[in-house]
Amino acid sequence: MNSSGSTKERILGAAEVLFAQHGFDGASLRQLTTAAGVNLAAVNYHFGSKDKLVEQVFRRRLDALNQHRLAELAKVVGQPQTTLEDVLAAYIRPALELSHDGNGSLFMRVLARAFAEHDDTLRQFLSENYGHVMRQFTAEFARLLPQLSKPELYWRIDLVTGALTHAMSGFGMIQRKSDVSEQVHREQTAQHLIRFAVAGLSHP
Amino acid sequence: MNSSGSTKERILGAAEVLFAQHGFDGASLRQLTTAAGVNLAAVNYHFGSKDKLVEQVFRRRLDALNQHRLAELAKVVGQPQTTLEDVLAAYIRPALELSHDGNGSLFMRVLARAFAEHDDTLRQFLSENYGHVMRQFTAEFARLLPQLSKPELYWRIDLVTGALTHAMSGFGMIQRKSDVSEQVHREQTAQHLIRFAVAGLSHP
DNA sequence: TGTCGGTTCAAACGATCGTTTGAGCATACG
DNA sequence: CGTATGCTCAAACGATCGTTTGAACCGACA
Known part of the structure; x- marks a missing residue:
C-alpha cells in the first residue's frame, strides 16, 4: 500500500x-x-509546513469538484427549460462522485469537519477561492424561485447546504463490498438529497 | 469575569x-x-482528566436539553390534534433556547463540532445516553407521516438533522447588541427551520 | 488549640508535537 | 571523472501538551 x-x-x-x-x-x-x-x-x-499541506489537500479536491459543478451547471442552464432539479443535481452529484475513487470518499468528511470547525482562516480560504461557484448557483436559484425574497432564499439555501454537508459527511462511512453497490448507494443518496432540497427550497 | x-x-x-x-x-x-x-x-x-471534563460539559447541557425536549413533546402529543409543526417545534426550540444564557449559545457549536468529528466514542456516548429521545421523536414522526416507508422516513429525518445541526452551529456566531434582538433572531431561526423541515419531511 | 479532610498552588514529569539540521544518496550534466 | 542538484534520511531542537507531585492553605470540629 x-x-x-x-x-x-x-x-x-x-x-x-x-x-x-x-x-x-x-x-x-x-x-x-x-x-x-x-x-x-x-x-x-x-x-x-503542515498548514500548507492542509491547504493543498483542499485545493486538489475542491478545484476538481467546483470545475465539475460549473460544467454541469453550464449544461443545464443552456437548455430551454431549466428545472430546480437540474440545478440541484449539478450542485450535488459532483460532490457525491468525489467518492468514486477510494480515497476521495473520505474527503467529504474532511470538508464537513472543516465546516464545523468554523475556522475563520479556512472559511476565508473557501470563500475567496470558491465563492464565485456558490454565487453562480445562488443566482440560478433566485431566477428559478422569483417568488422568494433575498433573505428568504439565503435562509433556505443555507439549510439545504446543512443537509448536504451532513449527508456527505456520512457518505462512504460504510465500506461497500462492490463498485456497483457503491454506485447504487450514491444514486439513492443523490435522489433523496435532490427531492428533499426541492421541497425545502420551493415550499410556499 | x-x-x-x-x-x-x-x-x-x-x-x-x-x-x-x-x-x-x-x-x-x-x-x-x-x-x-x-x-x-x-x-x-x-x-x-480532560476527557472526563469534555464528558461533563456535554452532560450538563444535554441533560437539560433533552429533558426540555421530552417535556415539550409530551405537551403536544397530549393534545387532540397533534401537527408536524408542533413536534418539530418541540425538537427545535429547546435547542435554540440553550443560547438564552450567554455561555450556552456556544454549546451548539461544541455539539456540531462533535458531530463532525465522527468520533465513535462520542457518538456512542450520545447514542447511549440520549438515543431514547430521538427514538420517541422518530416514533411520533412515523405516526404523523404514515405514508412514508421506514427507510424513507429515516432518510428525511437524517437530512432534517443535518439542516438543524448546520443552522445551530452558525447560530449565535454574531454577538447581538441586546437580548431582545437575540430573541427575535432565535424566533426567526426557529420559524425558518420548522417550515423547512415540514416541507422536507412531508413532500410526496 | 490542635488536627484533619478538602482544596489550591507552583513546579516538575515524560510524552508528543511541528520543524530544522546536516550528512548521505542518487541521477544528470560538463 | 568530478560535481552539481534534488531528494531522503536519522537525529535532534524547542515548545507545548496532559498529568502528577508534595507542600501550603483553610474552615470545621473536638
Missing part, C-alpha cells in the same frame, strides 16, 4: 485519509508520513 | 466557551484554567 506515485502524491493521499479520520490537529505528521511510507521531513520539504 | 461560582462551575463555563472556539484538542488546559481563573491542576483534581 502507498507504494505508488511520487512522494508528494503519497503524502497527499495519506493526509486525506488521516485528516478525515482524526482531524487536522489529531493526525500527526509522524502518523501521516509513516502511513505514506515516506520520511518525516518530507512534508516540510515538499509543502513547507 | 469568571469570578463567581465554584471552581468546578467556573471550569465548565470556560471549557464550553473555549471548546467551541478552538475545539477539544485545540483548547489546552492551560488556556482553559487561565480563563477560568483557577489553577492548572484543578481540572485533574475535580474531573480526573
Whole structure:
C-alpha cells in the first residue's frame, strides 16, 4: 500500500485519509508520513509546513469538484427549460462522485469537519477561492424561485447546504463490498438529497 | 469575569466557551484554567482528566436539553390534534433556547463540532445516553407521516438533522447588541427551520 | 488549640508535537 | 571523472501538551 506515485502524491493521499479520520490537529505528521511510507521531513520539504499541506489537500479536491459543478451547471442552464432539479443535481452529484475513487470518499468528511470547525482562516480560504461557484448557483436559484425574497432564499439555501454537508459527511462511512453497490448507494443518496432540497427550497 | 461560582462551575463555563472556539484538542488546559481563573491542576483534581471534563460539559447541557425536549413533546402529543409543526417545534426550540444564557449559545457549536468529528466514542456516548429521545421523536414522526416507508422516513429525518445541526452551529456566531434582538433572531431561526423541515419531511 | 479532610498552588514529569539540521544518496550534466 | 542538484534520511531542537507531585492553605470540629 502507498507504494505508488511520487512522494508528494503519497503524502497527499495519506493526509486525506488521516485528516478525515482524526482531524487536522489529531493526525500527526509522524502518523501521516509513516502511513505514506515516506520520511518525516518530507512534508516540510515538499509543502513547507503542515498548514500548507492542509491547504493543498483542499485545493486538489475542491478545484476538481467546483470545475465539475460549473460544467454541469453550464449544461443545464443552456437548455430551454431549466428545472430546480437540474440545478440541484449539478450542485450535488459532483460532490457525491468525489467518492468514486477510494480515497476521495473520505474527503467529504474532511470538508464537513472543516465546516464545523468554523475556522475563520479556512472559511476565508473557501470563500475567496470558491465563492464565485456558490454565487453562480445562488443566482440560478433566485431566477428559478422569483417568488422568494433575498433573505428568504439565503435562509433556505443555507439549510439545504446543512443537509448536504451532513449527508456527505456520512457518505462512504460504510465500506461497500462492490463498485456497483457503491454506485447504487450514491444514486439513492443523490435522489433523496435532490427531492428533499426541492421541497425545502420551493415550499410556499 | 469568571469570578463567581465554584471552581468546578467556573471550569465548565470556560471549557464550553473555549471548546467551541478552538475545539477539544485545540483548547489546552492551560488556556482553559487561565480563563477560568483557577489553577492548572484543578481540572485533574475535580474531573480526573480532560476527557472526563469534555464528558461533563456535554452532560450538563444535554441533560437539560433533552429533558426540555421530552417535556415539550409530551405537551403536544397530549393534545387532540397533534401537527408536524408542533413536534418539530418541540425538537427545535429547546435547542435554540440553550443560547438564552450567554455561555450556552456556544454549546451548539461544541455539539456540531462533535458531530463532525465522527468520533465513535462520542457518538456512542450520545447514542447511549440520549438515543431514547430521538427514538420517541422518530416514533411520533412515523405516526404523523404514515405514508412514508421506514427507510424513507429515516432518510428525511437524517437530512432534517443535518439542516438543524448546520443552522445551530452558525447560530449565535454574531454577538447581538441586546437580548431582545437575540430573541427575535432565535424566533426567526426557529420559524425558518420548522417550515423547512415540514416541507422536507412531508413532500410526496 | 490542635488536627484533619478538602482544596489550591507552583513546579516538575515524560510524552508528543511541528520543524530544522546536516550528512548521505542518487541521477544528470560538463 | 568530478560535481552539481534534488531528494531522503536519522537525529535532534524547542515548545507545548496532559498529568502528577508534595507542600501550603483553610474552615470545621473536638
